[in-house]
Amino acid sequence: MNKPDCNILSLSKAARFLRRHDNYIILTHTSPDGDTLGAAYALYYGLNEIGKTAGVICPDEIPAKYSYFAVKTELADLKNATVVAVDVADLKLLGSLADKYAGNIDLCIDHHISNTSYADNLLLDPNAAAACEVVYELLVKLRVNINDITAKALYTGLATDTGCFKYSNVTAKTHIIASELFDYNIDAAEINRLMFDTKSKQLLKLEQMVLSTAEYHFGDKCILLSVTEEMQNETGCSGTELEGIALISRSVEGVLAGITLKQTGNKTFKVSLRTFSPLDAARICGGLGGGGHKGAAGATLEGTLPEVKAKILAAVREEMENTNVWSSSAE
Amino acid sequence: MNKPDCNILSLSKAARFLRRHDNYIILTHTSPDGDTLGAAYALYYGLNEIGKTAGVICPDEIPAKYSYFAVKTELADLKNATVVAVDVADLKLLGSLADKYAGNIDLCIDHHISNTSYADNLLLDPNAAAACEVVYELLVKLRVNINDITAKALYTGLATDTGCFKYSNVTAKTHIIASELFDYNIDAAEINRLMFDTKSKQLLKLEQMVLSTAEYHFGDKCILLSVTEEMQNETGCSGTELEGIALISRSVEGVLAGITLKQTGNKTFKVSLRTFSPLDAARICGGLGGGGHKGAAGATLEGTLPEVKAKILAAVREEMENTNVWSSSAE
Numbered sequence: 001m002n003k004p005d006c007n008i009l010s011l012s013k014a015a016r017f018l019r020r021h022d023n024y025i026i027l028t029h030t031s032p033d034g035d036t037l038g039a040a041y042a043l044y045y046g047l048n049e050i051g052k053t054a055g056v057i058c059p060d061e062i063p064a065k066y067s068y069f070a071v072k073t074e075l076a077d078l079k080n081a082t083v084v085a086v087d088v089a090d091l092k093l094l095g096s097l098a099d100k101y102a103g104n105i106d107l108c109i110d111h112h113i114s115n116t117s118y119a120d121n122l123l124l125d126p127n128a129a130a131a132c133e134v135v136y137e138l139l140v141k142l143r144v145n146i147n148d149i150t151a152k153a154l155y156t157g158l159a160t161d162t163g164c165f166k167y168s169n170v171t172a173k174t175h176i177i178a179s180e181l182f183d184y185n186i187d188a189a190e191i192n193r194l195m196f197d198t199k200s201k202q203l204l205k206l207e208q209m210v211l212s213t214a215e216y217h218f219g220d221k222c223i224l225l226s227v228t229e230e231m232q233n234e235t236g237c238s239g240t241e242l243e244g245i246a247l248i249s250r251s252v253e254g255v256l257a258g259i260t261l262k263q264t265g266n267k268t269f270k271v272s273l274r275t276f277s278p279l280d281a282a283r284i285c286g287g288l289g290g291g292g293h294k295g296a297a298g299a300t301l302e303g304t305l306p307e308v309k310a311k312i313l314a315a316v317r318e319e320m321e322n323t324n325v326w327s328s329s330a331e
Numbered sequence: 332m333n334k335p336d337c338n339i340l341s342l343s344k345a346a347r348f349l350r351r352h353d354n355y356i357i358l359t360h361t362s363p364d365g366d367t368l369g370a371a372y373a374l375y376y377g378l379n380e381i382g383k384t385a386g387v388i389c390p391d392e393i394p395a396k397y398s399y400f401a402v403k404t405e406l407a408d409l410k411n412a413t414v415v416a417v418d419v420a421d422l423k424l425l426g427s428l429a430d431k432y433a434g435n436i437d438l439c440i441d442h443h444i445s446n447t448s449y450a451d452n453l454l455l456d457p458n459a460a461a462a463c464e465v466v467y468e469l470l471v472k473l474r475v476n477i478n479d480i481t482a483k484a485l486y487t488g489l490a491t492d493t494g495c496f497k498y499s500n501v502t503a504k505t506h507i508i509a510s511e512l513f514d515y516n517i518d519a520a521e522i523n524r525l526m527f528d529t530k531s532k533q534l535l536k537l538e539q540m541v542l543s544t545a546e547y548h549f550g551d552k553c554i555l556l557s558v559t560e561e562m563q564n565e566t567g568c569s570g571t572e573l574e575g576i577a578l579i580s581r582s583v584e585g586v587l588a589g590i591t592l593k594q595t596g597n598k599t600f601k602v603s604l605r606t607f608s609p610l611d612a613a614r615i616c617g618g619l620g621g622g623g624h625k626g627a628a629g630a631t632l633e634g635t636l637p638e639v640k641a642k643i644l645a646a647v648r649e650e651m652e653n654t655n656v657w658s659s660s661a662e
Contacts, residue, residue: 163495163523164494164495164496164497165495165496165509166495166520166523166524166527166528167520167523168519168520170513170519170520171513172510172511172513172514173510174510175506175507175509175510175513176506176507176510178496178506179503179504179505179506179507179510180503182501182502182503182506183503188499188501189497189498189499189501192497192498196497197497197578197581197582198582198583198584199582199583199584200583200584201547201551201554201583201584201585204542204545204579204582204583205542205545207542208539208542208543208545211535211536211538211539211542212539212543214535214536214539216532220532223532247528248535250528251528251529251530251535252529252530252531252532252535253529253530253531253532254532
């Protein structure tokens with residue numbers, strides 16, 4: 001769905017675009033996170049400040065934890081609307097809204113280098129750690145009055161897309177913007193507590209169950225964790241709640257391959273693989289019909305738990321042998 | 332050991348002090364963390380840059396994970412030395428070195444409001460999130476060339492004392508300094524991985540054991556976790572390795588009082604209590620012979636595990652009833 005005629009906009013041109021149009025529909029991606037919501041709502045509040053009508057549409061329900069900035073908004077009529085997608089790298093990330101809005105997206109504001117240029121106009125900064133960095137700069141360029149709730153939305157995106165300023169996507173600019181957002185009454189510590197340090201009683205129970213499944217392989221260079229259907233049923237934890245579990249597997253000292261198996265059907269498991277150099281998670285999962293990045297990839301495997309374990313462990317062992325990280329003959 | 336004649340120095344005066352003296356012994360506090368070490372070594376490297384002789388002394392062994400900046404240094408002779416304590420709020424935090432250096436500390440650089448003014452001269456910024464903020468500003472004031480290893484040391488202190496920019500001690504200035512440190516080759520993401528996302532296989536096992544002890548009380552407003560001697564023996568985890576465990580107890584949704592009991596002797600337990608408003612951890616622990624802050628306090632209790640549980644739970648219940656957070660009659 002790439003548009004060969006997609007206009008790449010500078011910050012100034014994007015600001016002029018926003019001044020010139022009105023009746024904005026702002027779209028977020030599916031399974032909304034702090035960045036797509038933060039960017040969408042910061043843009044919404046900013047457009048309100050310059051007298052524009054705007055509304056936010058999210059393809060999925062917005063999790064309650066974002067309610068300190070993600071309020072219900074009135075929506076413009078699609079006929080006269082200017083549609084802006086934020087933090088949406090690909091049309092298909094609009095989920096159920098993709099069909100309705102395909103070909104009707106006037107502007108996309110994003111930070112993913114993988115953006116497929118599906119919109120008529122694109123403001124893209126692939127060096128930005130978060131879409132909220134781009135929206136912040138746009139609001140500054142528009143000389144919009146930023147108020148506390150806008151600043152909270154922007155800070156939320158910055159913090160959540162960087163693991164609270166922890167990951168390699170953070171730049172000097174990320175910290176400068178964060179410092180400028182501290183001029184507002186954002187209560188960053190409370191936002192961070194909600195985003196990073198709050199889990200349900202059920203998730204804590206699930207974590208305990210998952211940790212008790214920990215297996216170490218290949219001279220402790222590989223850890224394997226399992227999340228069975230039974231555990232999910234017993235605790236009621238599912239979906240996005242389980243996303244943090246895969247992070248555990250990459251936090252163990254000396255481990256180069258962290259495998260998390262999540263049962264998604266009777267004989268179906270989703271593999272999440274986290275690796276450190278020289279292991280390549282994308283290469284390992286690619287060989288199993290999946291894909292991803294060098295440090296994080298995934299695949300879906302069919303079979304019983306022991307069968308799936310055997311498949312992924314064989315693939316990891318092959319990569320370890322090929323990269324001379326571990327050799328079965330040395331055991 | 333307060334000195335009524337302690338000179339409070341401005342940044343400029345502290346910079347002049349450092350230019351005027353030489354042969355520095357830089358002291359850190361006991362159980363060294365990223366901030367005391369980062370500040371001590373940044374000062375060490377900075378003093379080297381302006382041609383001064385300096386060495387760092389830590390009362391305890393420096394954990395290996397800080398070896399990317401905390402190198403072994405040559406030491407000056409105490410007779411001719413200028414002694415500087417960094418991030419040391421109280422003489423007794425020098426541990427085994429307190430007796431030797433009491434009365435001989437020429438300068439203290441700190442950010443704790445509770446600093447007891449034990450040194451001849453004091454550079455104190457109680458609004459700084461980390462001692463490393465103060466040392467950074469001092470090095471800038473000295474117009475010292477900051478090199479990569481100095482920047483790594485400073486970033487480490489900033490990140491570790493703020494939970495990676497997560498806590499309420501972070502200010503706009505903290506983020507501005509972080510952004511300036513990104514001008515150097517610090518590999519912040521790797522530092523953060525080492526500091527925040529690396530745990531031993533044994534600690535992961537201990538966490539699983541501790542999570543399996545989770546008890547909820549008072550309508551799920553209180554969680555109690557236990558770390559027995561047996562668990563510590565089985566996993567070999569002890570001391571500073573266990574510090575993160577108490578954080579678990581404050582991360583559960585709806586919990587206002589998180590209790591962690593760590594067995595330190597046959598019939599001795601250290602209580603770590605984390606609370607949210609209106610509960611006051613210091614008041615609860617104060618009544619048990621301990622103390623601390625409103626949100627985090629501790630005490631040492633004697634008895635068997637069931638006896639100690641009963642004592643701390645009774646104290647928490649009383650506080651909950653007094654603050655109308657929970658009432659036993661409502662159950």
